[in-house]
Amino acid sequence: MNEPSPSLAAEGELIRVEDVEVAFDGFKALRGLSFTLMPAELRFLIGPNGAGKTTLLDVLCGKVKPTRGTVRYQGHIDLTRQQEHQIVQLGIGRKFQAPSIFSTLTVEENLLLSMRQRRGLLSSLTARTTSAQRSKMREHLELIGLAGKALHKAGSLSHGEKQWLEIGMLLIQEPELLLLDEPAAGMTDSETEKTGELLHKINDRQTVLVVVHDMEFVRRFAKTVTVMHEGSVLCEGTMDEIQADDKVAEVYLGRRGERDA
Ligand SMILES: Nc1ncnc2c1ncn2[C@@H]1O[C@H](COP(=O)(O)OP(=O)(O)OP(=O)(O)O)[C@@H](O)[C@H]1O
Numbered sequence: 001m002n003e004p005s006p007s008l009a010a011e012g013e014l015i016r017v018e019d020v021e022v023a024f025d026g027f028k029a030l031r032g033l034s035f036t037l038m039p040a041e042l043r044f045l046i047g048p049n050g051a052g053k054t055t056l057l058d059v060l061c062g063k064v065k066p067t068r069g070t071v072r073y074q075g076h077i078d079l080t081r082q083q084e085h086q087i088v089q090l091g092i093g094r095k096f097q098a099p100s101i102f103s104t105l106t107v108e109e110n111l112l113l114s115m116r117q118r119r120g121l122l123s124s125l126t127a128r129t130t131s132a133q134r135s136k137m138r139e140h141l142e143l144i145g146l147a148g149k150a151l152h153k154a155g156s157l158s159h160g161e162k163q164w165l166e167i168g169m170l171l172i173q174e175p176e177l178l179l180l181d182e183p184a185a186g187m188t189d190s191e192t193e194k195t196g197e198l199l200h201k202i203n204d205r206q207t208v209l210v211v212v213h214d215m216e217f218v219r220r221f222a223k224t225v226t227v228m229h230e231g232s233v234l235c236e237g238t239m240d241e242i243q244a245d246d247k248v249a250e251v252y253l254g255r256r257g258e259r260d261a
Pocket residue numbers: 024025027028029047048049050051052053054055056
């Protein structure tokens with residue numbers, strides 16, 4: 001049965017996580033977590049170390065299966081029953097920390113490969129590029145700020161540029177929902193700024209759920225923030241609302257110094 005209870009599912013929700021538990025050898029990384037995401041949101045997910053942020057992304061992309069609870073996509077799809085590759089096909093793209101670009105190929109070739117992902121690697125490279133594919137590629141090169149480096153080898157890019165290329169490779173597959181874990185980690189100040197701006201540009205077209213540790217980045221670029229603590233949601237709201245919340249001050253913002261260093 002894929003139909004959620006009408007009393008529990010609000011119209012038009014993209015994601016509804018209900019009472020989810022994830023246990024690793026008895027340790028509960030998620031404990032009765034409930035969370036919803038509407039289409040077109042840009043949601044920042046914050047919380048102290050070990051709060052369960054990455055585990056929530058792992059559940060949404062199918063890498064980790066909950067031991068209890070439900071995870072609905074677009075109201076009627078039970079994500080807990082889908083394999084990771086099926087979830088990608090359903091339109092949920094996840095950027096992992098480990099790089100997935102081909103260093104010896106150009107920026108353009110990496111994007112082309114990603115666009116034609118369903119073919120084998122060799123046929124993807126040798127297939128002729130249609131004008132529609134070229135224009136889609138140019139559009140994505142502009143979006144990620146790498147139009148001037150289309151013919152550069154991906155391996156020669158800066159750390160920040162590699163991250164943007166990876167984001168571009170996900171976006172060119174036109175996901176409905178993009179999941180990002182610390183997209184600005186290790187970036188210079190100017191790369192961090194561009195990444196924040198990129199998140200907003202992406203959000204013009206896609207729903208984005210992003211895990212962030214850097215509180216300055218959150219203050220600068222967040223729309224709505226969800227705070228997690230010990231495997232469940234502590235509170236949600238704008239950054240002003242979050243900062244005014246005593247519970248957050250106690251469990252998270254009070255420890256901000258550790259994170260902002
Ligand atoms: N595969 C695993 N096996 C055992 N424990 C795990 C596993 N994955 C995560 N955990 C534990 O679950 C808890 C939540 O981890 P998670 O990575 O989701 O937290 P997080 O909020 O993303 O933390 P951080 O901010 O440090 O990245 C942590 O205590 C972690 O050690």
